[in-house]
Amino acid sequence: MSTTAIQPVPFGRRLKRFMADRPLIPLIILLVILVVVLQILRPGIVNERWLANTIKFAIPLAILAGCQTMTMLTGGIDLSVGTVATMSAFIMATQVVNHDPAVAILIALVPAVLIGLVNGIGVGVFRVHPLIMTLGTSLIGTGCLQVYQRTVIASGAKIPPFLAWLGTGLTYGVPNALLLFVPIAVLIVLTLNRTGFGRLLYAVGDNEGAARLSGVRYWQVITALYVISSVLAGITGLLYIGLIKAPSLSLAEPLVLPSVAAAVIGGTSIFGGRGGYTGTIIGALILTVLTTLLTILQMPEGARRILFGLIVLFVTAAYLRIIEDR
Amino acid sequence: MSGRTEGGAVERQQERFWNESNAILTTNPLLDATGVVKTYGAVVALRNASLSVLPGEVHALMGANGAGKSTLVKILTGAIRADAGHILIRGEARDVRSPADARRAGLLPVYQEPSLIPDLDVASNLCLTDTPVEAFRAWVRELGIPDLDIRDIARDIPLAVLRVLDLARALAVEPDVLLLDEMTAALPANLAERVLEVVRRQGDSGRSVIFISHRFVEISALCDRATVLRDGETVGVVDIEPGVEERIVEMMLGARIEKTQRTAHQASQAASPRDSRPRLGVANLRVGTKLNDVSFDLANGEVAGVVALEGQGQDELFAALAGSIRPSGGTIEVDGQPVKFAHPADAIRAGIAYVPGDRTEALTMQRSVRENIALPFSAALRNWGPISMAQERSRVVSAIERLQIDTRAQREVQRLSGGNQQKVTIARWIAAEAQTILCFDPTRGIDVGTKQEIYKLLRELADQGKSVLFYTSELEEVQRVCDRVIVIFGGRVVDVFPVELADEPALMRAAYGLPRGVKVDVGILADIHSSPVAKP
Numbered sequence: 001m002s003t004t005a006i007q008p009v010p011f012g013r014r015l016k017r018f019m020a021d022r023p024l025i026p027l028i029i030l031l032v033i034l035v036v037v038l039q040i041l042r043p044g045i046v047n048e049r050w051l052a053n054t055i056k057f058a059i060p061l062a063i064l065a066g067c068q069t070m071t072m073l074t075g076g077i078d079l080s081v082g083t084v085a086t087m088s089a090f091i092m093a094t095q096v097v098n099h100d101p102a103v104a105i106l107i108a109l110v111p112a113v114l115i116g117l118v119n120g121i122g123v124g125v126f127r128v129h130p131l132i133m134t135l136g137t138s139l140i141g142t143g144c145l146q147v148y149q150r151t152v153i154a155s156g157a158k159i160p161p162f163l164a165w166l167g168t169g170l171t172y173g174v175p176n177a178l179l180l181f182v183p184i185a186v187l188i189v190l191t192l193n194r195t196g197f198g199r200l201l202y203a204v205g206d207n208e209g210a211a212r213l214s215g216v217r218y219w220q221v222i223t224a225l226y227v228i229s230s231v232l233a234g235i236t237g238l239l240y241i242g243l244i245k246a247p248s249l250s251l252a253e254p255l256v257l258p259s260v261a262a263a264v265i266g267g268t269s270i271f272g273g274r275g276g277y278t279g280t281i282i283g284a285l286i287l288t289v290l291t292t293l294l295t296i297l298q299m300p301e302g303a304r305r306i307l308f309g310l311i312v313l314f315v316t317a318a319y320l321r322i323i324e325d326r
Numbered sequence: 327m328s329g330r331t332e333g334g335a336v337e338r339q340q341e342r343f344w345n346e347s348n349a350i351l352t353t354n355p356l357l358d359a360t361g362v363v364k365t366y367g368a369v370v371a372l373r374n375a376s377l378s379v380l381p382g383e384v385h386a387l388m389g390a391n392g393a394g395k396s397t398l399v400k401i402l403t404g405a406i407r408a409d410a411g412h413i414l415i416r417g418e419a420r421d422v423r424s425p426a427d428a429r430r431a432g433l434l435p436v437y438q439e440p441s442l443i444p445d446l447d448v449a450s451n452l453c454l455t456d457t458p459v460e461a462f463r464a465w466v467r468e469l470g471i472p473d474l475d476i477r478d479i480a481r482d483i484p485l486a487v488l489r490v491l492d493l494a495r496a497l498a499v500e501p502d503v504l505l506l507d508e509m510t511a512a513l514p515a516n517l518a519e520r521v522l523e524v525v526r527r528q529g530d531s532g533r534s535v536i537f538i539s540h541r542f543v544e545i546s547a548l549c550d551r552a553t554v555l556r557d558g559e560t561v562g563v564v565d566i567e568p569g570v571e572e573r574i575v576e577m578m579l580g581a582r583i584e585k586t587q588r589t590a591h592q593a594s595q596a597a598s599p600r601d602s603r604p605r606l607g608v609a610n611l612r613v614g615t616k617l618n619d620v621s622f623d624l625a626n627g628e629v630a631g632v633v634a635l636e637g638q639g640q641d642e643l644f645a646a647l648a649g650s651i652r653p654s655g656g657t658i659e660v661d662g663q664p665v666k667f668a669h670p671a672d673a674i675r676a677g678i679a680y681v682p683g684d685r686t687e688a689l690t691m692q693r694s695v696r697e698n699i700a701l702p703f704s705a706a707l708r709n710w711g712p713i714s715m716a717q718e719r720s721r722v723v724s725a726i727e728r729l730q731i732d733t734r735a736q737r738e739v740q741r742l743s744g745g746n747q748q749k750v751t752i753a754r755w756i757a758a759e760a761q762t763i764l765c766f767d768p769t770r771g772i773d774v775g776t777k778q779e780i781y782k783l784l785r786e787l788a789d790q791g792k793s794v795l796f797y798t799s800e801l802e803e804v805q806r807v808c809d810r811v812i813v814i815f816g817g818r819v820v821d822v823f824p825v826e827l828a829d830e831p832a833l834m835r836a837a838y839g840l841p842r843g844v845k846v847d848v849g850i851l852a853d854i855h856s857s858p859v860a861k862p
């Protein structure tokens with residue numbers, strides 16, 4: 001037998017291993033770095049007001065990214081969240097003119113449920129690829145919304161005060177939107193980790209055949225999932241309109257791709273089976289801070305987007321390298 | 327394997343031993359690895375492994391599940407990098423950085439899991455590795471698969487055939503050292519025998535083979551020496567000679583040895599009370615062209631074995647009983663009630679669980695051991711709600727203990743050793759307390775120690791009144807666990823043996839579909855066969 005001395009494992013690999021076991025740590029480090037850079041570029045910007053603002057804008061993104069996280073865990077994606085959010089916001093704002101706000105909100109969530117159901121049945125039963133399916137329903141939804149707009153053009157739109165309060169208000173410097181977000185986030189995290197449904201999302205995304213052999217009916221899981229995703233998107237729309245205060249036909253559309261990016265940066269695999277919501281939340285914060293950072297650089301819009309895209313690509317690639325361990 | 331081979335092998339082996347023992351003293355090793363270390367965080371896969379292989383030698387690499395055999399093979403062939411260690415090839419220090427490097431050095435592996443890319447056809451897979459197609463075809467025929475179409479998509483090819491293709495792909499480039507990681511584990515007897523012959527010829531022609539297997543019969547028939555690993559450390563190198571098995575087991579298992587001394591089963595003991603209604607009644611079952619007409623009963627408290635050569639319809643039989651594919655004809659009854667399974671969930675509700683032969687079909691590889699075992703708990707709609715973590719833990723933990731699963735790397739099932747992954751597929755249904763278990767080659771890749779434990783487990787389940795249908799490619803298992811053996815050939819049940827008569831030669835003959843007339847040499851056994859009920 002050989003007597004080769006067993007060398008200690010090099011520090012670099014130990015560090016990598018450490019990170020691989022705790023994928024949240026590199027993300028938090030990145031977030032802190034971004035904030036520090038921001039503070040250096042514009043000393044004094046990082047204060048209480050900035051913090052509240054960042055959180056307010058990160059929340060709608062984080063909820064939509066939650067939809068992406070859950071669908072991506074099953075190997076899917078939900079590109080209709082933008083349209084659904086816009087629809088429910090727009091419908092609520094126009095219906096509230098004639099109805100009680102609670103009724104208006106219920107009416108506004110109907111199309112969300114419907115789109116979710118169609119997505120779920122398309123993906124789960126007819127096996128349409130989620131990308132195509134949700135893109136399709138998203139286009140159809142936008143079309144329907146345009147038709148709907150004609151019919152309500154005379155009545156105008158308004159935003160119920162409590163939604164504005166929820167979207168923009170602060171209580172002792174803390175954004176009221178957290179009142180909505182914290183329960184949603186807790187619910188998503190608990191669902192993923194502590195419920196049968198959450199387990200099935202991971203299982204179906206990791207190996208659909210294995211899930212089937214264990215008695216899981218794919219279509220049930222997928223239908224429920226896309227309905228939940230759509231309802232969450234609808235709720236986000238209501239919150240977002242309280243924040244933006246200007247109903248339009250492309251209200252939440254700009255959030256769709258960032259919501260996918262937030263989930264990916266947060267460590268959820270688009271191939272399914274691995275990831276979680278806490279990472280996604282940090283991903284959403286990172287993207288929001290990054291946007292601020294690029295805004296204060298006062299670059300032209302085009303250059304800013306290019307840089308944004310490059311940074312997202314770079315961060316994701318680097319992150320995957322860190323947490324993947326060979 | 328038939329008894330004939332076994333006996334012959336011992337002689338042949340002895341003969342080779344004497345012929346070569348002089349050579350062994352003088353020649354230099356072709357491959358010499360020392361002090362190999364590999365850790366994954368807190369998990370030490372290899373602590374201090376060494377392996378030295380001479381030219382023309384068939385060298386067994388042995389060890390319990392998780393001992394580090396596959397890890398060592400992957401390091402030697404450049405698939406993963408060691409933390410420390412020296413590798414000499416033909417006396418020269420070499421840093422094998424990639425499988426391509428290893429290939430240039432003449433080292434070719436067949437890894438434990440099939441390595442063809444599932445979405446490509448065989449021909450494209452060959453292209454990827456630059457394998458000469460004609461040589462490959464010749465080897466495939468040589469290995470007992472005459473009708474391979476290289477346009478077939480790898481995904482659609484049965485596991486056993488895939489394994490043979492992996493081997494043919496390695497052989498086609500004429501490697502100096504062939505590293506076979508549980509090559510025979512998924513193979514039915516006829517294919518396994520071809521593999522053993524080919525491996526022997528490799529050795530005879532001066533090439534070396536590193537051979538990993540948990541089947542001692544193969545080791546003693548084939549190998550010259552064995553290196554034994556325990557917990558990532560080389561604990562001994564022995565010459566294979568009659569009677570050395572005991573010593574190897576001792577070295578392999580170390581402290582665990584006592585557990586395995588308990589031998590598992592006397593079939594007769596299990597003669598449990600049979601009520602009139604069978605647990606499972608199968609009549610005239612047909613599936614496509616593969617399964618033509620199968621009828622049998624499975625009683626409560628019975629372990630029924632199924633024996634068949636490759637591709638005789640056994641896969642379809644199990645899949646149909648598990649609700650995974652729909653039969654094209656015939657009936658299935660559970661407890662006397664006719665059933666139609668449209669989905670595995672239906673079968674599971676009827677108390678039928680299925681352990682498929684290919685563990686990658688059953689496992690969610692990126693998820694934890696716990697989640698994999700608990701998966702069936704959450705499957706039904708009414709169980710989608712909150713999970714009682716404490717209750718789940720206790721059910722999972724007892725199944726893990728029962729099967730002695732090595733949980734050091736339990737965060738992701740893909741990090742477990744092959745044998746431990748296999749145990750997870752069984753543990754799942756133990757935890758779920760299924761009434762009827764369909765096991766398709768459940769001990770594939772499981773070490774001797776745990777195998778005994780699994781035999782015992784299956785017997786216990788039967789004693790509790792549960793029933794087990796047990797396909798095995800390892801004929802000697804039949805007598806250890808089964809009460810009765812059903813032999814399938816060409817998609818039909820050709821024979822049903824009581825276990826006392828199911829010795830390997832008899833099973834082999836039946837499995838080849840030889841007509842009853844040929845059985846004269848088994849004497850009185852013939853007329854007992856014709857009586858349908860098994861137990862005396």
Ligand SMILES: Nc1ncnc2c1ncn2[C@@H]1O[C@H](COP(=O)(O)OP(=O)(O)OP(=O)(O)O)[C@@H](O)[C@H]1O
Nearest residue numbers: 366371391392393394395396397735741743744745
């Ligand atoms: N990626 C990984 N991360 C953590 N641990 C790992 C990883 N890969 C292997 N291991 C661990 O290394 C040990 C050795 O595994 P290996 O696959 O070499 O065993 P083996 O001897 O081939 O066993 P078997 O007979 O079951 O195939 C196991 O305990 C396994 O859990």
Ligand SMILES: [Mg+2]
Nearest residue numbers: 396438743744
């Ligand atoms: Mg192995």
